[in-house]
Structure formats: structure tokens, C-alpha cells
Amino acid sequence: MKKFWALFFFFWPTVAIYACLIAPSRGWWFPGPPMSRTGVQIDGLFYLILIIVTITFVGTQYALGYVLWKGATKEPGSKAVFSHGSHKLEIMWTIVPSFVLVFISLSQLDVLAEIRVISSFPKDAGKPATKVAEVMARQFEWRIRYPKPGTELTTEPSPEDLYYVNELHVPTGKPVVINLRTQDVQHAFFAPQLRVKQDAVPGLVIPVWFDIKEVGEYDLVCAELCGWGHFKMKARIVAQSQGSVDKYLKQLEAEQNEDGTKAESAEE
Amino acid sequence: MATVTPALDAHGHADDHSHGHAHQQSFISKYVFSQDHKIIGIQFLCTTLLMLMVGGALALAVRWQLAFPWQNMPVIGQLFGLFQTEGGQISPEFYTMLFTMHASVMIFLVIIPILAGAFGNFLIPLQIGCDDMAFPILNMLSYWFMWPAMVCFACSFFWAGGTAGPGNGWTSYPLLSDLPQAAPGSGAPQTFWLFGLTLIGVSSMMGSVNYLTTIINMRAPGMTLFRMPLTIWSMFITAILQAFALPVLTAAGFMLVFDRLGTIFPTTIHSVFFIPANIIVNNAEPTVGGGQPLLWQHLFWFYSHPAVYIMLLPAMGMVSDMLSCMCRKPVFGYKPMVYSLAAIAGLGFIVWGHHMFTSGMNPALGMTFMTSTMMIALPSAIKTFNWIGTMWGGNLKFNAVLLNCAGFVAMFIVGGLSGIFMAAVPVDIYFHDTYFIVAHFHYVLFGSTLFGVFGAIQFWFPKMFGREMNDTVQKWHFVLSFIGFNGTFFPMHLLGIAGMPRRYADPYLHGYLSHLLDMNRFMTVSAIIMGLAQFLLLGNFFYSMFRGKKVGRNPWNANGLEWTAPSPPGHGNFDIAPIVYRGPYEYSSPESDALGQDYILQTVPHVAGIKSVAHH
Numbered sequence: 001m002k003k004f005w006a007l008f009f010f011f012w013p014t015v016a017i018y019a020c021l022i023a024p025s026r027g028w029w030f031p032g033p034p035m036s037r038t039g040v041q042i043d044g045l046f047y048l049i050l051i052i053v054t055i056t057f058v059g060t061q062y063a064l065g066y067v068l069w070k071g072a073t074k075e076p077g078s079k080a081v082f083s084h085g086s087h088k089l090e091i092m093w094t095i096v097p098s099f100v101l102v103f104i105s106l107s108q109l110d111v112l113a114e115i116r117v118i119s120s121f122p123k124d125a126g127k128p129a130t131k132v133a134e135v136m137a138r139q140f141e142w143r144i145r146y147p148k149p150g151t152e153l154t155t156e157p158s159p160e161d162l163y164y165v166n167e168l169h170v171p172t173g174k175p176v177v178i179n180l181r182t183q184d185v186q187h188a189f190f191a192p193q194l195r196v197k198q199d200a201v202p203g204l205v206i207p208v209w210f211d212i213k214e215v216g217e218y219d220l221v222c223a224e225l226c227g228w229g230h231f232k233m234k235a236r237i238v239a240q241s242q243g244s245v246d247k248y249l250k251q252l253e254a255e256q257n258e259d260g261t262k263a264e265s266a267e268e
Numbered sequence: 269m270a271t272v273t274p275a276l277d278a279h280g281h282a283d284d285h286s287h288g289h290a291h292q293q294s295f296i297s298k299y300v301f302s303q304d305h306k307i308i309g310i311q312f313l314c315t316t317l318l319m320l321m322v323g324g325a326l327a328l329a330v331r332w333q334l335a336f337p338w339q340n341m342p343v344i345g346q347l348f349g350l351f352q353t354e355g356g357q358i359s360p361e362f363y364t365m366l367f368t369m370h371a372s373v374m375i376f377l378v379i380i381p382i383l384a385g386a387f388g389n390f391l392i393p394l395q396i397g398c399d400d401m402a403f404p405i406l407n408m409l410s411y412w413f414m415w416p417a418m419v420c421f422a423c424s425f426f427w428a429g430g431t432a433g434p435g436n437g438w439t440s441y442p443l444l445s446d447l448p449q450a451a452p453g454s455g456a457p458q459t460f461w462l463f464g465l466t467l468i469g470v471s472s473m474m475g476s477v478n479y480l481t482t483i484i485n486m487r488a489p490g491m492t493l494f495r496m497p498l499t500i501w502s503m504f505i506t507a508i509l510q511a512f513a514l515p516v517l518t519a520a521g522f523m524l525v526f527d528r529l530g531t532i533f534p535t536t537i538h539s540v541f542f543i544p545a546n547i548i549v550n551n552a553e554p555t556v557g558g559g560q561p562l563l564w565q566h567l568f569w570f571y572s573h574p575a576v577y578i579m580l581l582p583a584m585g586m587v588s589d590m591l592s593c594m595c596r597k598p599v600f601g602y603k604p605m606v607y608s609l610a611a612i613a614g615l616g617f618i619v620w621g622h623h624m625f626t627s628g629m630n631p632a633l634g635m636t637f638m639t640s641t642m643m644i645a646l647p648s649a650i651k652t653f654n655w656i657g658t659m660w661g662g663n664l665k666f667n668a669v670l671l672n673c674a675g676f677v678a679m680f681i682v683g684g685l686s687g688i689f690m691a692a693v694p695v696d697i698y699f700h701d702t703y704f705i706v707a708h709f710h711y712v713l714f715g716s717t718l719f720g721v722f723g724a725i726q727f728w729f730p731k732m733f734g735r736e737m738n739d740t741v742q743k744w745h746f747v748l749s750f751i752g753f754n755g756t757f758f759p760m761h762l763l764g765i766a767g768m769p770r771r772y773a774d775p776y777l778h779g780y781l782s783h784l785l786d787m788n789r790f791m792t793v794s795a796i797i798m799g800l801a802q803f804l805l806l807g808n809f810f811y812s813m814f815r816g817k818k819v820g821r822n823p824w825n826a827n828g829l830e831w832t833a834p835s836p837p838g839h840g841n842f843d844i845a846p847i848v849y850r851g852p853y854e855y856s857s858p859e860s861d862a863l864g865q866d867y868i869l870q871t872v873p874h875v876a877g878i879k880s881v882a883h884h
Contacts, residue, residue, distance in 0.1 A: 002666045028762035031780040071664030080856040081661030085601035111694040116631035184549040185444040192767030203544025223701040227451040228361040231772035
């Protein structure tokens with residue numbers, strides 16, 4: 001019976017590792033490869049930590065199983081080892097993990113600065129990241145406000161801004177910035193395939209940048225409890241070529257300035 | 269060697285109290301409004317075990333929704349008045365109440381009171397060799413303050429038929445929790461919840477003051493700080509955490525109550541601590557403003573991060589005691605273990621921002637919190653290695669106490685390692701508010717602390733009731749709980765990686781998550797197994813209390829002072845005031861060999877002829 005218990009503690013971490021190994025093929029893993037530039041860095045950091053953590057997990061869980069096995073197969077009547085510890089071991093297992101933790105800390109500082117610190121936002125080819133839209137979260141939808149094509153996004157709404165709900169069109173291949181706001185309670189802008197997340201805080205306007213590599217549609221969900229409809233703030237980010245985005249915005253402008261008259265131009 | 273000075277008892281008499289005045293106490297003053305720490309400890313234990321089942325039931329309802337979204341719950345759906353209007357279906361606002369109350373009950377009415385209130389109360393005077401706590405009346409009040417708190421939580425839960433319970437998460441972030449128009453549950457239920465929180469905080473504060481004073485002042489002669497069992501060290505350090513962190517939560521709670529004054533009194537006057545200007549919720553009037561929602565997060569997490577260590581450290585201390593006894597070996601690295609407890613607690617005060625990496629706070633602040641969070645992994649790792657070292661080479665007793673402690677270590681490894689992902693800020697940007705976080709904290713709070721508590725219940729049961737629990741039933745309880753637990757929570761890591769957000773009533777609405785339904789069903793089945801297994805514990809506990817096999821003072825052959833007292837100890841605890849000659853972990857030492865046993869109680873003087881091996 002004792003051996004059964006020792007083996008139990010060998011068995012369960014093996015099952016856990018197996019579950020992690022088959023997870024990607026079953027879809028219990030990332031929702032696709034990272035589709036943004038910082039997403040690639042985030043996944044890289046994740047896998048680095050995963051390797052370190054897996055080694056530690058295997059080492060400690062099997063050490064636990066080993067000491068239990070030794071205890072289970074001990075000669076009956078033999079004594080326990082009378083030891084209060086080992087100074088050398090204490091030093092070793094303090095220093096080694098410290099180095100590992102410092103290494104992980106330092107590995108991530110660049111990525112962190114690039115994502116969060118405005119002065120570190122990318123300046124691709126000399127052009128600062130462009131502000132494409134304001135995303136205003138509210139219970140329970142995402143309101144998008146684009147500046148009129150050819151103008152810059154203003155912090156407060158301008159008369160000629162274009163509006164849409166739950167669908168954000170952005171150009172691929174270059175960094176774009178959105179101004180994240182909320183009309184009522186806290187929400188969070190979470191694009192899982194892009195690995196982007198930022199809380200929307202009442203009273204603040206927060207710039208969020210991302211650089212989407214490929215054309216496609218990406219999920220946008222809310223990631224901060226905002227009430228009973230938190231789960232249903234379903235939206236999408238449509239990444240297209242700059243030309244397609246421009247066409248879309250022109251179409252939006254035409255629709256929103258449609259006043260029933262058959263004027264040749266969309267301007268009133 | 270300490271000089272022998274008689275200990276002062278709780279009333280300041282220098283005589284041994286158990287032969288002192290023979291008071292005739294009524295049933296009410298002996299068992300209900302008792303001032304005896306042992307009765308109070310058992311009261312806490314029974315109350316928290318009941319609350320454990322309530323919290324568990326709420327969790328199972330959450331799991332039902334995630335496995336069978338929007339379907340009528342069989343049987344139970346028709347039972348309660350709450351469900352009848354929905355026909356047994358969980359509505360979205362009911363779901364928000366479920367996860368809010370599950371967390372609130374488990375954190376404030378189960379884990380914190382069971383560690384400090386039940387075990388702290390019962391064990392502290394017994395393990396340090398005094399006859400009761402420093403402030404017995406305060407102790408009695410700390411238990412009885414739990415009841416108004418539970419009534420407040422119950423009021424919030426049942427308000428408006430239960431469909432409008434507080435649904436703002438146990439984290440209660442403004443503005444959702446601040447503006448009554450923001451959610452169905454943001455009116456009176458939220459206010460009741462805040463009062464309940466304040467009252468349970470008062471109960472905790474009373475307890476921590478008592479524990480600190482008792483441990484500092486009332487140790488038996490010879491019980492130096494470094495001869496205290498790790499249980500006492502952990503209770504001591506936990507009490508410091510409670511005393512310094514809790515006032516901040518209480519203050520924050522009051523600020524939120526004042527912001528919401530209109531839900532208590534018919535008034536439009538209220539503060540705006542957390543309410544910025546020009547916010548329009550649900551077509552209400554724009555707010556007047558001037559406040560900062562982020563302020564709540566800082567204040568809340570300033571308490572709640574130390575709170576998670578409050579919910580962990582006592583279990584760590586108790587597991588060290590139990591492992592040492594069940595392996596018949598001293599604790600490996602006693603002093604490093606003490607210093608690690610202190611380091612975890614100290615660092616625990618400067619890591620709260622790691623709950624706020626995506627909150628919009630200053631990123632430079634984020635970097636400092638990242639550093640301190642990485643550092644706090646270190647003492648936890650040291651403790652894990654020392655537990656494994658304690659078991660290495662030991663003469664292991666494979667009972668359920670050992671199994672629960674080994675389970676503690678195994679689960680703590682998982683919980684600790686998953687924390688490293690979240691300490692790295694860019695990775696946390698992805699994982700924040702996903703199921704990865706849920707996996708992490710359930711591994712440390714349930715997998716570690718609660719399994720440690722299961723072991724502690726069985727280990728100290730003989731001392732509490734003079735009888736032993738059935739070990740076979742406990743082993744079944746362990747296996748079923750362990751398998752059920754891992755089946756429920758390990759996949760949550762994978763769900764988090766898949767990007768499944770927390771607190772979602774229906775994640776399958778979103779294309780990238782719809783394939784996760786089968787996994788969630790598997791997890792719900794595991795959770796049901798785990799929930800049912802708890803009846804084994806409860807049945808064993810209550811049955812053995814009356815019909816368990818009777819045992820003597822020291823059924824485990826353990827070293828602590830509590831095992832020199834009768835089982836259960838009478839009023840005053842010890843036959844004579846104990847005098848301590850050695851540390852608590854002298855198992856299998858040359859001195860014990862000379863006595864023909866593998867343990868040696870702390871009260872046994874130096875054995876003649878054996879070279880002294882005392883280290884402290």
C-alpha cells in the first residue's frame with residue numbers, strides 16, 4: 001500500500017505533463033500563432049518561462065515522489081536520518097533560483113517598455129505610430145470613432161468623425177494606436193490572437209498600440225468584469241491593407257452623411 | 269537554559285489554574301459564549317466547515333453554467349424560490365452573483381477563519397505552554413462577530429430573491445460596485461456585502477491582536493522564539509500581516525460606502541472617492557466626479573495581497589509540524605524556514621501591484637512590482653525544498669495526514685510555478701483575467717492550504733476531542749479530493765492559455781472559445797466528484813467526535829507541548845505549567861534513542877550521558 005502512495009505521486013505529474021503535451025493538438029492552447037509584433041515577443045517570453053518551469057516541475061515533483069518511494073521501501077525497524085538540514089544545500093538552493101529569477105526579470109524589461117511606455121512606442125521608418133481610432137467601451141458594446149479620412153483623431157469627438165460599433169478596421173503592417181476609453185464602468189480591450197490587453201479606466205484615455213502582421217479578422221472581447229453582460233461584448237478587429245481600410249472609411253463616411261438627397265458628393 | 273520562573277496565567281495568577289477556582293458554568297457560558305480558546309477554536313472550525321459547503325455549492329453552480337450553459341438545473345432548479353422565475357436557469361446577473369459570493373464566502377468565511385480562528389485559537393496556547401489567550405473576552409467576541417458578518421452576506425445574497433445579489437466580483441472594483449445604476453446587484457446587496465466585509469475584518473483584527481500578545485508574552489519558561497513550532501511562527505507572522513494590512517481594506521470599504529451613501533439613506537449627497545467626472549452609466553445623470561477608480565484597486569490589493577499570504581502561511585507552518593512528526597525527523601532547515609516565512613510576509617507588502625499590471629497604472633510602477641513579485645518566489649521555493657528535505661530519509665508513516673501534506677507540497681509546486689508566468693508583465697498582459705489566474709490561485713488556496721487543513725484536522729482531532737478519525741475514510745477522502753481537484757483545476761491552465769476570460773457566463777459565444785465546451789464538462793464532472801468527497805470528511809469528522817476510537821494524550825508520538833496535555837485538555841490546559849528544555853523537532857535523535865523511542869517531548873530535560881545535540 002505504501003508503494004502505491006509513492007507511485008501515486010509519480011503518476012499524477014506524469015498525467016499533467018502528458019495533458020500539456022497533447023494540449024496544442026487538441027486546441028487547448030493559444031488561439032493561433034501571435035499575429036502582432038509584441039505578440040511574438042510575449043509568446044517567446046512565455047515559452048522561455050515554460051521551459052524553466054517545466055524543468056523545475058519535473059525536478060521537484062519527482063524528487064517528492066522519490067523521497068516518498070524511499071520512505072515506502074525503507075527497511076522496517078530502521079531509523080530516520082537525524083538531520084537538522086544542510087547549510088550548503090540552503091545556500092545552493094537560494095542562489096540558483098535567484099539567478100534564474102533575475103534572468104527572467106531582465107529578459108522582459110525591453111518588451112515591457114515597448115508595450116507600455118509611450119516614449120518607447122515604435123517609430124517605424126521615422127513615422128510615429130498612427131492614431132487610427134478611439135475605442136469607447138460601454139455596457140455592453142465597443143463604440144469605435146474614426147477621424148474623418150485625412151484628418152487627425154481628436155481627443156474629444158469632432159462633428160465629422162465616423163462611428164461604428166463592435167468592428168474595428170485597422171491597417172496591417174504598421175503600428176497603429178487606438179485611444180481606449182470607457183463611458184461607464186471598467187472594461188478591458190482584449191484581443192487574444194494579437195496578445196493585446198489593456199483595461200479601460202473611467203476618466204482615463206489610454207493609448208494602446210499594436211502592429212498586426214497579416215490580413216484577417218481577430219476576436220475582441222472584454223476582460224474586466226463590467227456587469228451582467230460582460231461575456232457578450234463580442235467584437236472583432238478587421239485587419240486589412242491600408243487601401244482597403246481607406247475604402248471602408250470612405251464607405252462609412254458616405255453612409256453616415258447619407259441624407260436622402262441625390263447630391264453628387266457626400267459632403268453636405 | 270532558561271531560569272525557571274512560573275508562568276503568569278491569563279488572569280495574572282502565578283498558581284496553576286487548573287486546580288484553581290472550580291467555577292460552575294452554565295451551558296451557555298461554557299459552550300456558546302465560551303472564553304476558552306479551545307471551545308472558540310472548535311466553534312470556528314465547525315462554522316467554517318459549514319461555510320465551506322456553502323462556498324462549494326456556489327462553485328458547483330458556476331461549474332454547471334460553464335458545462336451546460338443556459339440549461340435548467342435538474343432537481344435543484346425547481347427547489348429554490350430563486351430559480352422558479354427562470355425555470356431553473358441561471359440568468360446572467362445570477363451568474364455574476366455566484367462567482368462573487370463563491371469567492372467572498374471562501375476567502376472571508378472559510379479560509380481566513382479556519383486557519384487563524386480555528387487552528388490559531390486552538391493551538392497557540394497549547395503549543396506555547398500557557399493556559400489560554402491573553403484576552404479571552406476579545407477572543408470570544410472575535411468568533412461571535414462572524415455571525416453578523418454572515419448575516420450581512422446572507423442578506424446581500426437573498427436580496428430581491430437572490431437575483432440581485434452583489435455581482436461585482438469579490439474584488440468589487442468601482443465603478444461597477446460604486447454606482448448603484450451600474451448593475452442589478454449594485455444597490456443594497458453591495459452595501460450589505462461591504463458591511464459583511466467590515467464585520468469579518470473586525471473579527472480578524474481582534475484575533476490578530478490576541479495572537480500577537482499571547483505569543484510574545486505568554487510563552488512557557490524555556491520556550492524561546494527559536495524553540496517555537498513553525499505553526500506558531502506562521503500564526504505569529506500571519507497576525508502581523510492581518511494587523512497591518514486589514515485597516516487599509518476597512519478604510520477603503522468605508523470610502524466605498526460613503527460613495528454609495530444613497531443606497532443606505534435617502535440622499536443624493538455622497539463622496540466621490542472613486543468616481544471620475546462625466547461618467548454616464550445606464551443613461552443615469554453624468555457623474556459629478558473628481559475621483560480615481562484606480563485608487564480602490566491600490567487600497568484593495570494592498571490588503572488583499574497580504575491576505576493571500578494570510579491564507580497560506582499558517583498552513584505552511586502546520587504542514588511543517590505534521591511532516592516532521594509523520595517522517596519521524598526534524599524539520600530540514602528550521603531557521604531558513606522561519607526566515608522564509610518572514611520574507612514572504614515582508615515582501616508580500618510590496619507586491620500588490622502585480623494584480624494591476626493591465627490596469628493603466630504607471631508602467632514604471634509596474635516594473636518595481638514585477639521585481640518584488642519575482643523575489644517572492646524565492647522563499648517559497650526554499651520552503652518547498654526544505655519540505656522535501658524533511659521527508660528525505662525519514663521513517664514515513666503513510667497515513668492520511670502524510671498524504672495530505674505531500675499533496676500540499678505537490679500542489680504548492682504547481683501554484684508557485686504558475687505564478688512565475690504572471691510575474692513576467694508581458695506574459696501577464698495575456699493571462700490577466702483569464703482562467704490561468706483562476707488555476708493559479710486555486711492551486712495555492714485549495715490545493716495547498718485546504719489540503720494542509722485536511723491534514724491538520726485529522727492530526728489535531730485527537731487533541732480536540734480525545735478520539736481519532738478513521739484513517740481509511742480520510743485516505744478515500746484524500747484520493748477523491750485530489751483527483752477531483754486536479755481534474756477541475758489543472759485544465760484551467762490550458763483554458764487560460766487558450767484565452768478564456770474569467771467571469772464569463774457563456775464563453776462559447778466567441779468563436780475562438782467554442783471548442784472548449786467538452787473540457788469544461790470534464791472539469792464540472794471532476795468538481796462534482798470533489799464536492800461529494802467532502803461529505804466523507806464531514807461524516808468522518810462528526811461521527812468520530814462521538815463514536816471515534818478513544819485515544820490518550822499523544823497518539824502520534826509527537827513532540828509539541830500540546831501533546832503533554834490531556835486529550836481533550838481541561839480548563840487551564842496543562843496539569844502543571846510546562847517547562848521547555850528543547851526544540852519541537854527532536855525526532856530520532858541520539859537522546860530519544862537513549863530513551864528507547866523515536867521522539868522526545870519538549871518538556872523532557874537533557875538526557876544524562878548523551879552529548880548534547882541541541883541546536884537552539
